[in-house]
Amino acid sequence: MNETDITRQQKTTASTCKVCGESAQYSYYGAIVCRSCKVFFRRNILKKSTPLRCDYDGNCEININNRRICTYCRLTKCFAVGMTSDLIRGPQTAKHRKAESRSSTVTALARINEASLIPTVNLLRADQSTLSVDQWNQISNIVHCFDTYSGFAFVENFVKEQDTLPLKSRFKYSSVSNFFTSVMTSVQLVFEKNRDFLSLSAHDRNTLLHHTVEYTTGVGVASMLCQVQLFANPSFFNSAELIFRPPAVASFVRLIDQLDPDVSVVKLMCAILSFMTSRYTTYSSTVTANLSDVIAVIRIQDMYGDLVWRYLLYKYNYRDAVLRFFNLIKCFFLINDSIAEAYETRKYADMINSIIESTEETGTCQN
Template sequence: MSRNTNIVVVKMKEKLSFYTEEIKNSDALRITFALYKKFESNNTVNPSRSIKTKKPKILPHECQICGVPAEYSHFGAVSCHPCKMFFKRNANTEQAACTCHFDGQCEINLNNRHICPACRLAKCFKCGMSIDKIQASRQTKPKTNTLIKKKVQHQPETLSTLNLLKSDQSILTINQLTLLSNLFNCYKESQILPFTQRLTDTHIVSEFTCAMYEALVEEFLVSVYETAGAYLRSNDDLRHLSCHDRSIILRSAADNVCCMGGAFIMQHCHLYGLNSFLKAMNAKYGKHTMDIHIWAKKFIDPDVVLVKLSISLFAFSENTCCYYSNTLNNLTNSIDILKIQNKYAEVTWKYLLYKYGHYEAVKRFLNITLWLAAMNILIGHNRTLKVHVHDIDSIVEQTELTLILDDADEIIETNQ
């Protein structure tokens, strides 16, 4: 993905250059720009360190507001993250309070979307965004029975993927149910499954050469790394950390999510039982790496929900920082990390209690801690593999640059 990675970074740099004039007049933006320049000087994308791929990942939709590539629908319209946050902050503002100096005729696109809030907000409503569809997390704490009933009434919409939990509200709170649903959907293994199916189908076809099968394995690995990158960019807790702490946590989180997500997929799709797959992986990473994988797979729980919760829980784990010198000592606010860990651990424990009862919950929670220990061994070994380190570095660089640009977008919109 060397050429494609450079294209993405060039486009992001072009976008950031548009903010230069704004930065000159804002202390907050000067800080963001300084962080970006520091990131740029220390993390220049090297084509030799990039993940290989056959073609760039193309997002399936355009933001209906500003026209940039977008993947998800927010509040009733397909929109990018900056437009989503703009609507979330300004939806309750009276449109009459926003004045357009050009009689409401402004064209809204990537380059000028922050200039006229009135036209941008009007376009959000015109494209179908609705105040009613803003998630309950944006609302203030309910003070009347009417508001409580309204919040519960909307619950099935927010948690449609976890209907098994809605019958018992005594263990998990509504906020915890929402978090559980979000964490479940944050790691999208569905993007990897087509590649695992091709590996399985091709394994039984004798006319496929070793080189052809290795190419399929390479595509599978690219999808694992890309899915990990998408997880990091969509995790709100990571987004809301300070830029300094986020840059520290990001590297260990990327390593952890890649290794745990990859191990989960290989076990879930029975790839460890394919001789051709193991042979190709041995050729790429070495037999010792795969021996650790095969030993550690016995700790992977068959409950997919629990595995995904574990991935999120261990993404912020202090133990995974042990391979990076002075990491914890440099955090400006380690309490924030502890709060995230505690929040994820509590949701995981309550899910186990609900589904399995106390005895089985203790056994399974112990098992996922053993899985973490096994993954620490694997991650420590992987740090000696140049090919893996280069791929992790590429994910970190792209993710950090994306989040810095999103921060700049939000600062500009907040200061308007």
């Protein structure tokens, strides 16, 4: 620990972080928290930036899976559990340190307290579209459903387990192959729990499953791998190339790099993909079924597209909203390329068939 980061840490028995629930052993800045939340708190206390805001009226639940989503609610919870900037110390004199600490706390709290005013003022000044309470609830439900069922905890546990192995034993072909099958199956569960999906007929649910499973699992997995940076590991990268072929992995990595850094946008994008009525063209002896109520499916897809656009206008200026929406379209083409390349291998086709069979066995697509 260096001179600029003296935290007065105290060793405790094995416990959990009071902010996000991850395992924690030390008290940082007045509360038992994990190292991630300790770094987050210090960075935001010392930061002099624009006021924070929450897109969900300050009601975000902070846990290990979604702690990076809302800075406003995470920082608010840090203060609520007893963390204090008085314990952030540096090389300054005691007098200057105390004054600086008070100033940092006031700044951080001001960024939180002013947050509720900023979106309304910005929307009125820019004459942007607003989101109704029902639309905010829809966005919240989509994000919550993804956080609950996507299997991000499984991804983190996989990385931790591999890190405990000897270097030569990490990210072997079999473990990486099983990892992709498991995480893709978990991601698909997100869309099986979607209320709009469940509102459709059994025939249309089954048809959408066959039409969109490659897209939903592809973007969903890409979003999680982007957060843990697994493709930066050479061993994982090499095993992935053996499973899916180098061209498919290259396309998938381009997709990861292209994804919007706003994870809520990516989750909404996945929701749109789960109701796609068109797909890439492949040559198959199997006759694909048509939707019985294509209008209902298109209506849901349009509703999600409208949610994304309104959310972008709410959170960003008009120019940035246009650029980010255009970027989503680019991502659609990238996932298309990635799927087409991956289907050149039997392994990928087997994974997709396994997910479809597993979903059909659960009865989600049945009456």
